Amino acid sequence: MSLLPCPQGPAAPACCCPRSPPAWRRAGRATRSEAGAAVGQVYRGPWDGSGCACGRPGCDGSGPRDEWQELLDQLHEDLSDDGDDGAWPEEDLHLDDDGGGWGASPFGQGPPRTAEELLSDAGGALRTGGRTTAAQVLAAGREDEVDLAVRALLLEALERRWDRGWEPADVLRWTRRHLGADRVPLAGLAVGAELARRGRADLPRRFRRQVEAAGVDVREASAGFLRDAGADQRALDAAGALWAPVWAVVAAQALELALELDRQPALPVIGTAPDGSPWAGTDAALQGADLRVLERVRLLLAKAESTAFPAEAEALTAAAQSLVTRHSLEAALAAASGSRTGGAPPAPSGVRIGVDAPYEGQKAALLAAVARANRCSAVWLRYVGCSAVVGFAADLAAVEVLFASLLTQAVRGMTAAGADVRPGSRSRRPEFRRAYLESFARRIGQRLDEAARTGDAEVTDARLLPALRERAAAVDAAVADAFPDLVTRRGPRTLDRAGWASGWAAAELASLDAGQAVTGRAALPSAEGA
Numbered sequence: 001m002s003l004l005p006c007p008q009g010p011a012a013p014a015c016c017c018p019r020s021p022p023a024w025r026r027a028g029r030a031t032r033s034e035a036g037a038a039v040g041q042v043y044r045g046p047w048d049g050s051g052c053a054c055g056r057p058g059c060d061g062s063g064p065r066d067e068w069q070e071l072l073d074q075l076h077e078d079l080s081d082d083g084d085d086g087a088w089p090e091e092d093l094h095l096d097d098d099g100g101g102w103g104a105s106p107f108g109q110g111p112p113r114t115a116e117e118l119l120s121d122a123g124g125a126l127r128t129g130g131r132t133t134a135a136q137v138l139a140a141g142r143e144d145e146v147d148l149a150v151r152a153l154l155l156e157a158l159e160r161r162w163d164r165g166w167e168p169a170d171v172l173r174w175t176r177r178h179l180g181a182d183r184v185p186l187a188g189l190a191v192g193a194e195l196a197r198r199g200r201a202d203l204p205r206r207f208r209r210q211v212e213a214a215g216v217d218v219r220e221a222s223a224g225f226l227r228d229a230g231a232d233q234r235a236l237d238a239a240g241a242l243w244a245p246v247w248a249v250v251a252a253q254a255l256e257l258a259l260e261l262d263r264q265p266a267l268p269v270i271g272t273a274p275d276g277s278p279w280a281g282t283d284a285a286l287q288g289a290d291l292r293v294l295e296r297v298r299l300l301l302a303k304a305e306s307t308a309f310p311a312e313a314e315a316l317t318a319a320a321q322s323l324v325t326r327h328s329l330e331a332a333l334a335a336a337s338g339s340r341t342g343g344a345p346p347a348p349s350g351v352r353i354g355v356d357a358p359y360e361g362q363k364a365a366l367l368a369a370v371a372r373a374n375r376c377s378a379v380w381l382r383y384v385g386c387s388a389v390v391g392f393a394a395d396l397a398a399v400e401v402l403f404a405s406l407l408t409q410a411v412r413g414m415t416a417a418g419a420d421v422r423p424g425s426r427s428r429r430p431e432f433r434r435a436y437l438e439s440f441a442r443r444i445g446q447r448l449d450e451a452a453r454t455g456d457a458e459v460t461d462a463r464l465l466p467a468l469r470e471r472a473a474a475v476d477a478a479v480a481d482a483f484p485d486l487v488t489r490r491g492p493r494t495l496d497r498a499g500w501a502s503g504w505a506a507a508e509l510a511s512l513d514a515g516q517a518v519t520g521r522a523a524l525p526s527a528e529g530a
Contacts, residue, residue: 115141115149119255126256132244134255139248143226147247150254151193151225157258158194164266168195169210173354173385174264179257186229186253188214193221206351226250267381268482270350270390293327294397301405305412313409320405324398328375331394348471348478351396352386353403358430360385362437363407369445370403375471377479379486390479392471410440 118141122134138146161171168191175187195203195211196218203218211218226247244252297320304316355364364380367387371378376391376399389399414436479486 113141115145118146119149119153122252122255123259126252126259131252131256135244135248135252138251138255139244143245143247146251147226150251150258151190151221154190154254154258155194155197155221157261158190161261161264162194165269166264166267167210167352168207168216169214169354170267170352170384170386171261172214172216173356174261174383175257177357177385178260183253183257186250187257188216189221189225189229190254190257192216192218193225196220226254229254264383267352267384268350268388270348270388270478270482293323293394294401297323297398298401301401305405305408317405317409320402324374324402328395328398331392346392348390348392348475349396350388350390350478350482351400352381352384352388353400354386355380356385359434359437362434362441365438366407366410366441366444367399367403369441369448370406371399372445373448374399374402375468375475377475379479379483388482390482391475406444410437413440 118138122137125131125134125137138150158171171191172184172187175183192211195207197220200208200218227250229250300316300320300323304313304320307313307316353367355367360382364378364382364387367389368378368380371387371389371391374391374395376389376395379388379390381388389396391399414433417432417436
């Protein structure tokens, strides 16, 4: 909320001259923290007997001392008249005669306070939703000291996240989901600084992949961390930027991020390192053959996504699934042979795949269908914005690329369904789109299951079925161990018939098989009975 320009100087939206009516007077009422935001914190320089010393652009410092005192007197009167329990005692609302600033006011300059004390007070303000007040409290300290203290607190919070099963992508997703997209650059800067303390070469492969995909720079934090974070942000809280310097606003944001992360639960780690450390986790490496197959699958799916012809997209996606199915069966047979000759059998591992809003429930259902068809299991972690997928390394890699491709095709089809109609029509409503994605996910799951059964039937090796049963049991055991309190619920259901029919038809066009086309098309079930 901007104040009126200072009559003593050039027009300035952030002027703190006492002649400018502050927010608390315009609102007609002020709590203790709001009053401090309007009055106590705008004066941060030493009183020199002549006027304001805030140093804000546009304020020439000519605000006389008696006007400041008059404003404080009026503040006390207003608070007392309103019966506000948070009003200050009258003796706390005065200017010191010895040049000490705001006397005994809790927002005053008073005796110097440590950065740790300021962080404690700012944390209390954040717990009650006072982001602006938190920034003002931190602004009372020295920037370099607050910078160092906030940085240390945030990096320690991230270190505890790694020890509790979180990964860089989880932190960035959670930040976007719960604190807003404008906080993601700050979180990325902190993640890069924390990982730099460990050394890039010592990071798990999945950590390196995630920070590279997110564009996070893994480098040590230096002095000016808060200014760097502020420069990276596209937007700052407008109220905070008005009543506190940018570095203090960013410090409050960093403090909030650290405190909120510490409140989050641990995330299950699928498998552990030989020393039992959850930091290392299971970071299963794909073999050369796996990587070659995966690259071929990616190329096929990229062509399927780029073509404008549904029949061509269907053929390319079917070829990709056929390739994945054959390779998965070969891997199962190879693992069975290795275990019978004394080699250690591979163990299931896990990945977390982002499931973003909107329509996250329907997207999670699509991911679960893809995972099931590829002998994996998916658990939706809604509060983090992802699904944990458990399976064997090659199967997990296939799930990632297939889900990404099918989701792209589903969203493209959903958008096209409403492209040629007027705004506000049925096919542009959220109900239609939810039904579309839900129906698409259900039919894709059915056809993927059909393709998997067809692929299994083509392999005549007697070792295959026992090997597949062993791997399925291992995946189930890993899920039960990681999620002992797992609850299975019925997926989302919708009654928008047009969206359901449109999504079902799109899934038919994107049908997948294990080599030969799946003959026939399934009848469309009702949306109510699905």
